[in-house]
Amino acid sequence: MTGDFLAIGELGRRTDTKVETIRYYERIGLLAAPRRTAGNYRAYGAEHLIRLSFIRRSRDLGFSLDQVRALLDLADQRDRSCDAVDAIAKEHRAEVDRKIADLRALRRELDSMIDQCRCGTVADCRIIEALSPQAQLRPR
Amino acid sequence: MTGDFLAIGELGRRTDTKVETIRYYERIGLLAAPRRTAGNYRAYGAEHLIRLSFIRRSRDLGFSLDQVRALLDLADQRDRSCDAVDAIAKEHRAEVDRKIADLRALRRELDSMIDQCRCGTVADCRIIEALSPQAQLRPR
DNA sequence: TATGGACCCTGTAGCAACTATAGGGTCAAG
DNA sequence: CTTGACCCTATAGTTGCTACAGGGTCCATA
Numbered sequence: 001m002t003g004d005f006l007a008i009g010e011l012g013r014r015t016d017t018k019v020e021t022i023r024y025y026e027r028i029g030l031l032a033a034p035r036r037t038a039g040n041y042r043a044y045g046a047e048h049l050i051r052l053s054f055i056r057r058s059r060d061l062g063f064s065l066d067q068v069r070a071l072l073d074l075a076d077q078r079d080r081s082c083d084a085v086d087a088i089a090k091e092h093r094a095e096v097d098r099k100i101a102d103l104r105a106l107r108r109e110l111d112s113m114i115d116q117c118r119c120g121t122v123a124d125c126r127i128i129e130a131l132s133p134q135a136q137l138r139p140r
Numbered sequence: 141m142t143g144d145f146l147a148i149g150e151l152g153r154r155t156d157t158k159v160e161t162i163r164y165y166e167r168i169g170l171l172a173a174p175r176r177t178a179g180n181y182r183a184y185g186a187e188h189l190i191r192l193s194f195i196r197r198s199r200d201l202g203f204s205l206d207q208v209r210a211l212l213d214l215a216d217q218r219d220r221s222c223d224a225v226d227a228i229a230k231e232h233r234a235e236v237d238r239k240i241a242d243l244r245a246l247r248r249e250l251d252s253m254i255d256q257c258r259c260g261t262v263a264d265c266r267i268i269e270a271l272s273p274q275a276q277l278r279p280r
Numbered sequence: 281t282a283t284g285g286a287c288c289c290t291g292t293a294g295c296a297a298c299t300a301t302a303g304g305g306t307c308a309a310g
Numbered sequence: 311c312t313t314g315a316c317c318c319t320a321t322a323g324t325t326g327c328t329a330c331a332g333g334g335t336c337c338a339t340a
Contacts, residue, residue, distance in 0.1 A: 054273070074268070080262050107233065113229060117226050122214055128215045164299090
């Protein structure tokens, strides 16, 4: 009785998504609940496959679930201007830029910390030292 | 009765740490439980300030709590070789490098996606299109 | 027809690393 | 003696899943 639908495992294989994750997306209302078979199995159609693929691709590009939700909503309003889509993507790009900048600053700090290590004993380890800000008990 | 100790709020102010976070660090065994005042307030000493400063600085540099725990343990064994410290720092740096590379790849993808947007209607939005992988119902 | 194994179901708890809330107690100043 | 800032515990929420436990379903093979 292999009908014209996908079982959850097959949908997962096609979209590279764990079964639990698909159920999770349903639970939080990101992926519509599909109809069920007589045995209470979820029976997915092409529309679910398309939808989940969209979700996965968006997640791969680092969009948050809230952003994905917004993108899905927008994608459905076919005659609207796509300015809002553009805005979400640009905001996300800005966020990625911030993260890259932060990580590069971090990387520089780690680098100079590691460079100074003469690999003696912990007592005069420059790394430990760099991690120990001069704390003082009396107020600043 | 402002004695020779810090209340949790003051410790938080000095280390830029939320009060809840300090209690959380205590609960997970990262920061030693301090003695208590008669009124059951936590009474922190200089050693706690130093310890928490170390933790915060490490966290700022992106070390995980597990890594911080390891670094703290090592920092206490003053006569050991600091190779292990070096190893943790280098492993972390490698991790940061991986993240930067991932984000840069991501940024490139987002860029080309956004570049293609002509800002018409959603129906022919290149961003939505780029997010919609050609899914097919029949197996690959 | 029985049975084994792969699949599916629900519900709940766990992960990192906090953050927030409820519902109270303590303390010092005015 | 009251007000308000601070502190206490305990518990639940956050994000985005992941991992059970304890069952039910389906289908092929012996």
